[in-house]
Amino acid sequence: MFSTxxxxxxxxxxxxxxxxRKRRGDSRVAELGVDQVRExxxxxxxxxxxxxxxxxxxxxxxxxxxxxxxxxxAICLLRAFRTTLERFGETEAVDTPSMRIRRRIATTHKSxxxxxxxxxxxxxxxxxxxxxxxAENEDLPPDPAVAVAEVVPATLGALExxxxxxxxLAAADDAEPGDITRDTITFPSRRDVRLQNLAxxxxxxxxxxxxxxxxxxxxxxxxxxxxxHGEVEVELQVPELGFPVCVGExxxxxxxxxxxxxxxxARPPQLTRGYGLSFGQCERRAIAMALLDRAMRANxxxxxxxxxxxxxxxVLAHSDGVEASGLIQHLxxxxxxxxxxxxxxxxxxxxxxxxxxxxxxDDSE
Amino acid sequence: MRRDARRRPAGLHTPGKATxxxxxxPPPRAIEPRESAFNPDRLDRRSWISTxxxxxxxxxxALWDGLxxxxxxxxxxxxxxxxxMVRARAGGTGQKxxxxxxxxxxxxxxxxxxxxxxxxxxxxxxxxxxxxxVFDALLQREDEMDxxxxxxxxxxxxxxxxxxxxxxxxxxxSKVDFAxxxxxxxx
Numbered sequence: 001m002f003s004t005x006x007x008x009x010x011x012x013x014x015x016x017x018x019x020x021r022k023r024r025g026d027s028r029v030a031e032l033g034v035d036q037v038r039e040x041x042x043x044x045x046x047x048x049x050x051x052x053x054x055x056x057x058x059x060x061x062x063x064x065x066x067x068x069x070x071x072x073x074a075i076c077l078l079r080a081f082r083t084t085l086e087r088f089g090e091t092e093a094v095d096t097p098s099m100r101i102r103r104r105i106a107t108t109h110k111s112x113x114x115x116x117x118x119x120x121x122x123x124x125x126x127x128x129x130x131x132x133x134x135a136e137n138e139d140l141p142p143d144p145a146v147a148v149a150e151v152v153p154a155t156l157g158a159l160e161x162x163x164x165x166x167x168x169l170a171a172a173d174d175a176e177p178g179d180i181t182r183d184t185i186t187f188p189s190r191r192d193v194r195l196q197n198l199a200x201x202x203x204x205x206x207x208x209x210x211x212x213x214x215x216x217x218x219x220x221x222x223x224x225x226x227x228x229h230g231e232v233e234v235e236l237q238v239p240e241l242g243f244p245v246c247v248g249e250x251x252x253x254x255x256x257x258x259x260x261x262x263x264x265x266a267r268p269p270q271l272t273r274g275y276g277l278s279f280g281q282c283e284r285r286a287i288a289m290a291l292l293d294r295a296m297r298a299n300x301x302x303x304x305x306x307x308x309x310x311x312x313x314x315v316l317a318h319s320d321g322v323e324a325s326g327l328i329q330h331l332x333x334x335x336x337x338x339x340x341x342x343x344x345x346x347x348x349x350x351x352x353x354x355x356x357x358x359x360x361x362d363d364s365e
Numbered sequence: 366m367r368r369d370a371r372r373r374p375a376g377l378h379t380p381g382k383a384t385x386x387x388x389x390x391p392p393p394r395a396i397e398p399r400e401s402a403f404n405p406d407r408l409d410r411r412s413w414i415s416t417x418x419x420x421x422x423x424x425x426x427a428l429w430d431g432l433x434x435x436x437x438x439x440x441x442x443x444x445x446x447x448x449x450m451v452r453a454r455a456g457g458t459g460q461k462x463x464x465x466x467x468x469x470x471x472x473x474x475x476x477x478x479x480x481x482x483x484x485x486x487x488x489x490x491x492x493x494x495x496x497x498x499v500f501d502a503l504l505q506r507e508d509e510m511d512x513x514x515x516x517x518x519x520x521x522x523x524x525x526x527x528x529x530x531x532x533x534x535x536x537x538x539s540k541v542d543f544a545x546x547x548x549x550x551x552x
Contacts, residue, residue: 055451055467056488085448088469088485096457098401100529102536110543118539147540149533168458177452177461192462195455199464233415235402236449240473240483246402246415247449247469248487256456275456277464293455 023068037061046251046280047071051321052078053181053200054085055250055279072325079322092235092244096254096277101152103281104228108159108258114152119229120281156225156256159271165258166272189312194296198289199277202321209295209309210288217307218295221260222274229253229281253278255286259294264302272301405522413504413518417497418486420521425496428517438499441481442473444491470494480505 024031038045038061048060052075060078067073103119106112118124159165177192178185185193198206213220231251235244255276263269274294276286295309308314318324403415417425429435448466455462471485472494482502484494503514 050465053465054448055465058489059468082448082466085446085466085468087466088447088449088471090450090463091452091467093452093454093461094464095401096453100533102532103539115540116542117536118541119536144535145538146531146534147537149530149537168456174461177463179450179463181450181463181466191455192460195462196464199462233401233403233419234449234451234467234487236469236485238483238485240481241410241414243411244402245411245418245485247418247485248467249419250451250467250487252453254457273456275459277453279465 032065034058034061034065037064043281044071046282047203048074048078049279050282050285051075051200051202052082054078054082072321076322076325089236094232094234096232096252099228099230099232099252101228102230104152106226107224114150159225159258164271166270185316187313188299189316194312194316195293197316197319198292201319202324203285205319206285206288206292209315210291213291213295213309218309220291220295222257222291224255224287225258226256227283251280253280253282253286255290257290257294261301405526408519408522414501416518416522416525417500419525422490422493424521425493429496436476436503438474438476440472441475444470444472444494446470446489472498474498474502476502478506
């Protein structure tokens with residue numbers, strides 16, 4: 001598509017210097033520390049870790065600082081760094097049912113076992129600019145109120161055991177999951193591969209497609225049966241020891257949706273499931289992921305995949321923000337030769353335009 | 366089978382035959398809470414290695430600074446930064462999938478008295494991994510079973526559990542009970 005160019009080293013070096021100055025901004029304003037980004041822009045950090053597909057809050061914060069807050073660029077930086085790391089192994093499957101809850105809501109029932117815990121959320125805020133934050137305020141907000149925590153059950157709460165609910169997926173299927181960082185996706189795709197693809201998909205793309213299913217391009221009819229975020233311990237099988245140990249804990253957001261399904265010849269009408277999981281606190285992406293997980297299970301439920309969100313090839317091939325950004329941004333590279341070819345072609349076509357009307361062949365000898 | 370493997374006594378791994386999956390489909394496993402590697406009430410090797418990984422670096426530094434008799438050690442494997450693929454299950458309990466990677470730093474040390482200590486710690490801190498590995502080795506010394514290091518690590522485990530309880534109680538204060546306004550039928 002594009003041709004190789006040489007030269008321009010001096011101009012590129014000058015452009016990088018300009019970039020460094022632009023990144024620093026007004027030098028009278030204190031420089032932003034990576035720790036400040038990590039602690040105070042934590043939702044941006046969470047998004048960069050999710051789409052960068054690498055959990056490391058400090059590196060994600062560094063990427064955000066380096067990219068001047070352009071999250072797409074930061075994700076690209078983290079994803080590139082990821083490829084330089086040796087992989088020590090695969091962790092045990094994180095035990096999300098034992099997540100230590102920071103927030104948990106269920107929208108299908110008013111009272112659910114364990115209760116509705118709002119946690120730190122922008123839901124129910126007024127969405128008005130808070131000018132108090134303009135002033136640099138050293139004071140911490142007062143210590144949070146404290147109550148006695150109840151045990152939040154591992155399950156969908158009020159819905160678990162409901163005869164209408166699609167049976168929980170058996171854990172006995174311990175097949176080795178596919179890994180899109182090592183193998184290309186083949187179609188028809190498996191659910192484990194789709195979930196990995198969605199987990200690192202571009203949030204805007206996931207949200208737009210999930211939105212389309214709710215507006216009528218997918219007949220999804222979702223309810224959020226359980227949305228929670230909190231910490232889980234990560235256990236890794238250590239070769240030197242021969243047993244798994246906890247290497248640390250990470251924050252995850254998990255969304256379980258249930259969807260109205262009219263049934264078919266083999267299955268009675270029921271509630272089917274969608275699943276979303278994300279590093280950090282990323283509710284919007286976890287919900288969108290769950291809706292798309294369900295939408296792409298169309299084959300499994302004998303649904304005709306007639307809308308974009310149900311078309312696994314369309315969704316999985318275009319969900320990656322790093323790949324999308326790469327192709328979109330390559331348009332900025334020199335295309336001088338391409339353009340010349342197109343111009344010559346158009347000139348040739350123009351020379352024979354408009355086409356002369358054709359005449360019937362004359363059979364007379 | 367996997368659950369039993371987790372309870373195996375601590376010790377260095379002897380390479381053996383990999384577990385093979387049987388041809389017959391096993392019955393679906395009932396969903397029950399998994400036994401966590403971190404357990405502040407039972408400080409065996411699996412639990413103390415987990416405690417050393419979960420503890421903040423500042424606490425490990427403090428424990429090290431407080432050691433009267435600092436041991437010398439050799440690297441069997443110098444600190445190395447890498448990653449592990451985090452796995453999860455669809456629906457929390459179903460089919461496994463790869464969620465994304467996380468950074469891990471690992472090292473193996475050997476004390477002059479012979480004990481080998483291992484650390485695999487989330488993040489990129491070589492100092493955290495090194496301290497964790499040295500403490501793991503120290504805790505294997507017989508004369509430390511009731512020594513200051515064991516008491517120190519037990520305290521770290523209790524601190525972790527205490528912080529977790531505090532967070533849970535803070536979250537509990539945001540429990541909500543929405544009142545529903547339902548229009549009565551027939552009005």
